[in-house]
Amino acid sequence: VARPVLFLTDYGLQDEFVGLCHAVIARLAPEVRVIDLTHGIPPLDVGRGAMVLADAVPHAPADAVYLAVVDPGVGTERRAVAVSAGDALLVGPDNGLLAPAWEALGGAAAAVSLRVPEGASATFHGRDVFAPAAARLAAGEAPEALGEPLDPATLVRMEEDRPRIRPGEIRTRVAAVDRFGNVALAVRADQAPSADLDRSDRVAIRAGSESGARPVRRVRTFGDLGEGEIGVLVDSAGRLAVVQRGGSAAASLGLGPGDPVVIARPPG
Amino acid sequence: VARPVLFLTDYGLQDEFVGLCHAVIARLAPEVRVIDLTHGIPPLDVGRGAMVLADAVPHAPADAVYLAVVDPGVGTERRAVAVSAGDALLVGPDNGLLAPAWEALGGAAAAVSLRVPEGASATFHGRDVFAPAAARLAAGEAPEALGEPLDPATLVRMEEDRPRIRPGEIRTRVAAVDRFGNVALAVRADQAPSADLDRSDRVAIRAGSESGARPVRRVRTFGDLGEGEIGVLVDSAGRLAVVQRGGSAAASLGLGPGDPVVIARPPG
Amino acid sequence: VARPVLFLTDYGLQDEFVGLCHAVIARLAPEVRVIDLTHGIPPLDVGRGAMVLADAVPHAPADAVYLAVVDPGVGTERRAVAVSAGDALLVGPDNGLLAPAWEALGGAAAAVSLRVPEGASATFHGRDVFAPAAARLAAGEAPEALGEPLDPATLVRMEEDRPRIRPGEIRTRVAAVDRFGNVALAVRADQAPSADLDRSDRVAIRAGSESGARPVRRVRTFGDLGEGEIGVLVDSAGRLAVVQRGGSAAASLGLGPGDPVVIARPPG
Numbered sequence: 149v150a151r152p153v154l155f156l157t158d159y160g161l162q163d164e165f166v167g168l169c170h171a172v173i174a175r176l177a178p179e180v181r182v183i184d185l186t187h188g189i190p191p192l193d194v195g196r197g198a199m200v201l202a203d204a205v206p207h208a209p210a211d212a213v214y215l216a217v218v219d220p221g222v223g224t225e226r227r228a229v230a231v232s233a234g235d236a237l238l239v240g241p242d243n244g245l246l247a248p249a250w251e252a253l254g255g256a257a258a259a260v261s262l263r264v265p266e267g268a269s270a271t272f273h274g275r276d277v278f279a280p281a282a283a284r285l286a287a288g289e290a291p292e293a294l295g296e297p298l299d300p301a302t303l304v305r306m307e308e309d310r311p312r313i314r315p316g317e318i319r320t321r322v323a324a325v326d327r328f329g330n331v332a333l334a335v336r337a338d339q340a341p342s343a344d345l346d347r348s349d350r351v352a353i354r355a356g357s358e359s360g361a362r363p364v365r366r367v368r369t370f371g372d373l374g375e376g377e378i379g380v381l382v383d384s385a386g387r388l389a390v391v392q393r394g395g396s397a398a399a400s401l402g403l404g405p406g407d408p409v410v411i412a413r414p415p416g
Numbered sequence: 417v418a419r420p421v422l423f424l425t426d427y428g429l430q431d432e433f434v435g436l437c438h439a440v441i442a443r444l445a446p447e448v449r450v451i452d453l454t455h456g457i458p459p460l461d462v463g464r465g466a467m468v469l470a471d472a473v474p475h476a477p478a479d480a481v482y483l484a485v486v487d488p489g490v491g492t493e494r495r496a497v498a499v500s501a502g503d504a505l506l507v508g509p510d511n512g513l514l515a516p517a518w519e520a521l522g523g524a525a526a527a528v529s530l531r532v533p534e535g536a537s538a539t540f541h542g543r544d545v546f547a548p549a550a551a552r553l554a555a556g557e558a559p560e561a562l563g564e565p566l567d568p569a570t571l572v573r574m575e576e577d578r579p580r581i582r583p584g585e586i587r588t589r590v591a592a593v594d595r596f597g598n599v600a601l602a603v604r605a606d607q608a609p610s611a612d613l614d615r616s617d618r619v620a621i622r623a624g625s626e627s628g629a630r631p632v633r634r635v636r637t638f639g640d641l642g643e644g645e646i647g648v649l650v651d652s653a654g655r656l657a658v659v660q661r662g663g664s665a666a667a668s669l670g671l672g673p674g675d676p677v678v679i680a681r682p683p684g
Numbered sequence: 685v686a687r688p689v690l691f692l693t694d695y696g697l698q699d700e701f702v703g704l705c706h707a708v709i710a711r712l713a714p715e716v717r718v719i720d721l722t723h724g725i726p727p728l729d730v731g732r733g734a735m736v737l738a739d740a741v742p743h744a745p746a747d748a749v750y751l752a753v754v755d756p757g758v759g760t761e762r763r764a765v766a767v768s769a770g771d772a773l774l775v776g777p778d779n780g781l782l783a784p785a786w787e788a789l790g791g792a793a794a795a796v797s798l799r800v801p802e803g804a805s806a807t808f809h810g811r812d813v814f815a816p817a818a819a820r821l822a823a824g825e826a827p828e829a830l831g832e833p834l835d836p837a838t839l840v841r842m843e844e845d846r847p848r849i850r851p852g853e854i855r856t857r858v859a860a861v862d863r864f865g866n867v868a869l870a871v872r873a874d875q876a877p878s879a880d881l882d883r884s885d886r887v888a889i890r891a892g893s894e895s896g897a898r899p900v901r902r903v904r905t906f907g908d909l910g911e912g913e914i915g916v917l918v919d920s921a922g923r924l925a926v927v928q929r930g931g932s933a934a935a936s937l938g939l940g941p942g943d944p945v946v947i948a949r950p951p952g
Binding site for chain 2: 152154156161181183184185186187188200203204207208209210212324326327328368369370371372381382383384394
């Protein structure tokens with residue numbers, strides 16, 4: 149039985165890039181099912197792609213082939229790799245994109261450096277290298293059939309952007325803003341207890357370059373807020389998030405990806 | 417054999433919300449096929465979601481599982497439900513979103529209040545409550561296995577925005593503007609005859625807060641208009657629509673969802 | 685075994701048009717798989733749709749049913765057709781949209797004029813004419829079952845926008861701008877040698893209405909450029925393209941679809 153392919157890129161859906169990869173997979177392995185995780189990763193944003201891919205691990209089929217392409221170095225010397233982790237396989241550029249996902253899967257047990265097929269374009273390895281490899285792996289081929297083994301210890305990892313946490317204060321950044329204007333912060337709720345903010349149902353947030361902090365409520369879900377009220381909650385990926393009921397917290401606070409945010413004990 | 421899942425949300429495709437729901441369904445029920453009806457419902461617009469879902473009924477497989485999530489009340493006391501109607505099943509929040517669709521399917525014959533699985537997030541029931549329920553129903557489980565029966569008469573319905581129709585005049589609102597700038601009105605052609613506008617191949621439209629009305633032609637399709645000409649036709653969902661050949665009627669008339677529109681007998 | 689359907693439109697993904705076509709196919713032929721090539725063709729841009737469809741041919745399953753709808757003449761006298769070419773079938777309006785694809789497939793061997801089903805809308809033949817026809821063909825029905833044979837020589841072709849090439853200079857236009865801001869030109873690399881620009885690793889480009897030309901490097905891929913540097917390469921569809929490493933060449937040069945571009949031997 150074929151494995152499902154879980155597909156993530158920064159290709160967007162305006163162009164035909166995603167569709168061409170689907171076509172290639174259907175041509176090579178008609179029985180393989182492709183699940184689009186998202187193609188809305190901001191262009192060339194490897195860090196964001198890595199985060200979204202890893203967040204999907206608990207929800208995806210255990211035997212999935214993760215096909216992920218955010219690839220500023222396409223056509224250069226950067227390696228194209230397939231990595232085994234748990235019961236899953238991961239295919240993509242060796243630029244850190246896959247690392248948090250294989251860590252979430254229990255670590256990289258083995259890896260190969262993918263051969264680049266003759267006639268492959270120099271600018272679209274999604275279509276010419278990664279999708280064909282994912283199709284063959286999903287159809288049952290062994291990774292060793294696709295390239296030379298490499299030492300997983302040599303796979304590229306990215307520096308994580310860690311929050312600075314001290315009693316009464318968390319200094320972090322905006323990890324992502326979603327369609328609703330919810331602002332996910334680069335700090336997981338399970339990292340935050342040491343900040344000792346749990347004793348209050350209110351916190352103060354200072355967004356971006358604002359000079360002052362504003363007190364807001366810590367809540368469980370949107371409906372716990374009044375209409376238009378801003379608050380902080382733990383989002384569905386386990387991160388702290390600033391949200392606004394019936395509105396865009398990002399727009400109201402002027403926040404975008406990468407902006408600094410401080411969450412602190414409210415004064416008094 | 418598995419039923420197909422017909423999936424509609426206001427999640428958009430920029431983020432990974434839709435992909436995570438697909439992943440969850442593939443994990444629980446690999447044999448189930450998911451058809452994306454649309455994820456472009458404007459954020460939190462339950463009325464628009466309900467309209468689009470109901471419009472799909474005549475075109476969807478009779479045994480479909482409708483999975484619809486536009487859910488401002490996620491994580492609050494609002495019920496999560498599965499409804500039986502005709503040969504179909506519908507899964508979503510009990511906020512009126514599903515009602516026009518089960519009415520189009522012949523009425524709600526039975527319903528259950530879905531159990532919220534332990535560990536479900538408070539902000540993403542699409543992934544944690546609705547998609548799992550749809551997967552299990554599509555794979556053949558009975559609705560009663562997923563929650564407690566409830567009286568369909570207690571299901572939430574929405575007030576419909578009815579057009580005001582009198583001889584020679586229809587007062588209505590913009591129901592939707594599509595990618596091409598076509599302006600669908602909240603009035604079906606089969607409601608309009610009492611306005612007695614059919615005797616003429618011209619009508620006058622007054623858009624939004626315009627002071628005067630403009631005469632336009634009633635046509636069958638875009639090609640009946642001259643290049644750039646505005647007209648009125650019956651669209652593919654059976655609604656009256658204001659369109660412009662080779663252009664955006666919405667942009668030309670300054671119309672957006674909810675704006676008032678009057679269609680009347682032309683003077684003279 | 686069912687053929688796969690490769691689906692391209694200018695419907696966008698904001699509305700439910702694409703989803704309704706998927707639903708119709710699932711209702712008529714549940715076993716048929718639909719691959720979305722793209723739905724981001726600019727509204728009513730038949731030429732762009734034709735180019736993208738033809739570019740997909742080398743990558744798609746040989747027995748695919750191409751379902752393509754960019755249809756300014758919907759509901760008028762323009763024919764709806766199904767065309768046989770190679771092992772593939774193509775379904776869409778007879779307005780030139782399909783022609784480059786069937787040429788890439790070896791030429792139109794046969795064609796039929798599709799019957800419009802009773803009750804079809806006048807404005808949405810994607811749902812009511814083309815998707816049903818594609819579903820039936822993909823499920824194994826013969827084209828002759830769907831309409832009257834017509835002489836392939838009568839199928840509409842479009843005038844191609846040919847580059848003007850002379851020694852040392854190519855005058856062409858922007859064929860497309862993708863999500864990354866890469867500017868594909870309406871000239872294939874295999875048309876360009878006669879311009880005799882290959883002797884240098886630099887060329888001069890004059891973009892749009894700029895008065896002067898700027899020298900840029902000819903490179904193989906993005907990574908051959910310095911950060912922010914603009915260059916020219918052969919893209920994955922075999923066209924010359926103006927790109928910028930880590931940036932949008934289109935934004936930097938103020939270029940959009942249809943704008944004139946000159947590529948020439950650099951001075952000196």
